[in-house]
Amino acid sequence: MTVLLVILHVIISIFLILIVLLQQGKGADLAGAFGGGGSQTAFGARGATTLLHKLTTTFFVLFVLTSISLAILQARPRGSVMSSQPAPAAPSAPVKK
Numbered sequence: 001m002t003v004l005l006v007i008l009h010v011i012i013s014i015f016l017i018l019i020v021l022l023q024q025g026k027g028a029d030l031a032g033a034f035g036g037g038g039s040q041t042a043f044g045a046r047g048a049t050t051l052l053h054k055l056t057t058t059f060f061v062l063f064v065l066t067s068i069s070l071a072i073l074q075a076r077p078r079g080s081v082m083s084s085q086p087a088p089a090a091p092s093a094p095v096k097k
Helices: 002-022 051-075
Strands: none
Touching (some): 002 051
């Protein structure tokens, strides 16, 4: 189960990185480099939600869920190899006759 979750987590991470890199940032035009934000202000009006924005949100939620799941799975106590071994026998004293 853990191996499958780790593989899924890595795939989600790669997709999340690619989706974020594909997006155009706010003020990414030439005017944004010199302080002119135009209509794209930091807390101003935004355009319609794009497909990339929806994908980013979805993959972020999946990333957080797999991260929490992996943390819970790793925090569980596991059995040890030594716990299945029988206790060593106590040394017996030689019997005197």
